Amino acid sequence: xxxxxxxxxxxxxxxxxxxxxxxxxxxxxxxxxxxxxxxxxxxxxxxxxxxxxxxxxxxxxxxxxxxxxxxxxxxxxxxxxxxxxxxxxxxxxxxxxxxxxxxxxxxxxxxxxxxxxxxxxxxxxxxxxxxxxxxxxxxxxxxxxxxxxxxxxxxxxxxxxxxxxxxxxxxxxxxxxxxxxxxxxxxxxxxxxxxxxxxxxxxxxxxxxxxxxxxxxxxxxxxxxxxxxxxxxxxxxxxxxxxxxxxxxxxxxxxxxxxxxxxxxxxxxxxxxxxxxxxxxxxxxxxxxxxxxxxxxxxxxxxxxxxxxxxxxxxxxxxxxxxxxxxxxxxxxxxxxxxxxxxxxxxxxxxxxxxxxxxxxxxxxxxxxxxxxxxxxxxxxxxxxxxxxx
Amino acid sequence: xxxxxxxxxxxxxxxxxxxxxxxxxxxxxxxxxxxxxxxxxxxxxxxxxxxxxxxxxxxxxxxxxxxxxxxxxxxxxxxxxxxxxxxxxxxxxxxxxxxxxxxxxxxxxxxxxxxxxxxxx
Numbered sequence: 087x088x089x090x091x092x093x094x095x096x097x098x099x100x101x102x103x104x105x106x107x108x109x110x111x112x113x114x115x116x117x118x119x120x121x122x123x124x125x126x127x128x129x130x131x132x133x134x135x136x137x138x139x140x141x142x143x144x145x146x147x148x149x150x151x152x153x154x155x156x157x158x159x160x161x162x163x164x165x166x167x168x169x170x171x172x173x174x175x176x177x178x179x180x181x182x183x184x185x186x187x188x189x190x191x192x193x194x195x196x197x198x199x200x201x202x203x204x205x206x207x208x209x210x211x212x213x214x215x216x217x218x219x220x221x222x223x224x225x226x227x228x229x230x231x232x233x234x235x236x237x238x239x240x241x242x243x244x245x246x247x248x249x250x251x252x253x254x255x256x257x258x259x260x261x262x263x264x265x266x267x268x269x270x271x272x273x274x275x276x277x278x279x280x281x282x283x284x285x286x287x288x289x290x291x292x293x294x295x296x297x298x299x300x301x302x303x304x305x306x307x308x309x310x311x312x313x314x315x316x317x318x319x320x321x322x323x324x325x326x327x328x329x330x331x332x333x334x335x336x337x338x339x340x341x342x343x344x345x346x347x348x349x350x351x352x353x354x355x356x357x358x359x360x361x362x363x364x365x366x367x368x369x370x371x372x373x374x375x376x377x378x379x380x381x382x383x384x385x386x387x388x389x390x391x392x393x394x395x396x397x398x399x400x401x402x403x404x405x406x407x408x409x410x411x412x413x414x415x416x417x418x419x420x421x422x423x424x425x426x427x428x429x430x431x432x433x434x435x436x437x438x439x440x441x442x443x444x445x446x447x448x449x450x451x452x453x454x455x456x457x458x459x460x461x462x463x464x465x466x467x468x469x470x471x472x473x474x475x476x
Numbered sequence: 477x478x479x480x481x482x483x484x485x486x487x488x489x490x491x492x493x494x495x496x497x498x499x500x501x502x503x504x505x506x507x508x509x510x511x512x513x514x515x516x517x518x519x520x521x522x523x524x525x526x527x528x529x530x531x532x533x534x535x536x537x538x539x540x541x542x543x544x545x546x547x548x549x550x551x552x553x554x555x556x557x558x559x560x561x562x563x564x565x566x567x568x569x570x571x572x573x574x575x576x577x578x579x580x581x582x583x584x585x586x587x588x589x590x591x592x593x594x595x596x597x
Binding site for chain 2: 207224226227230231232233238242243245246249252268290291292293294295296339343348
């Protein structure tokens, strides 16, 4: 049996708009929830991994350091790591490697954002230069054109994709409408009132072809995941979920405007890599927690992960039945980032675990789902994981 | 080697220059000290033809009274892609595949920096 890691526990803090609560408090709330879920105590945690780690140049993007958490809980760490120059799922990937190699036994991974409170104060991090004194590097070549936000960069990819493949807004809109429908069944989601396709088509444009409902919701909140060595499963309270494969490759240009083909995007690289490490196939997946920082990214993930062919994602989601909770590939089962908030990838990870354990409540995918895929990222950044309930 | 400053100085002098690797013969953008892909340092500045094709386009909607504007990715005739905007036409009338020509403009609000925008040919 090849060595593997398991998800021992998951936890989430309150998630909301402008909570104005200390980021560390949110982080501890999520952490304690994850510990309780796993049936572990703080003294059992001997590793911590975070992506991207504390980001002092844009505090609301990642306001809490490993040291903050360690001090608050008096953790004794055999191993810890954080850093932004890594794929979005790198905390989990690193944690898996740590428990498999023996560096640690139970690793806490956390992701905290206070972007909503920051925006209320005019210091949002999701704009180039938003929290920084100066812009440098490749982003400085975007700033003169007032394209400071990922919404502009993803819009350019979506615009080209529409040109090349004839994607219609009525197709793209299914991602947002579906996410909102599921959010209505998730008490923790931010926006729960359903939207119709007409609402979507009438929404204000942000950066054509992306409208308000194509963009995720900045929030304050924290997610914690505990990754453990597989042999600890018998000591745990909850149903452990196996990490069957996980990856975060970087093959193409690491840039938002210099990629050779913007409609291809790093999702395809992550898909190739993910399936190369498992005997499972796309047809085995019961639940898909695909990244939706922007609705369009979910379409590229459908193609990148092999659920449909190149240029076919629009047809795949058309009508919305296939991606609904009772469809052949349920997407954004908890509302995704579009309706449940920008937990920045980790929320998707938790939702996939929740579904595989059958704990989705009203939003539970029927049919006893056993395999879930999770993806994180957009543009040049992509990571993905395949989770299995044994 | 200060490629950012050199690029800006050329623009200030009214010249749109891009870099080319002498051995590879390939152009690239944005300016660098080291050629992407080869790691070579044998870079030279050459005039860009100024001709390009719109790779993609978006209209960034601004809240009134601010005015919505265009952002485009333009493939230069020499090969590299650059972010810019297309002027001289309504932002929503910019099309993928549109042939455009470079023009140097100045941003009074940005330290007087010069940059390259495009007009339809």
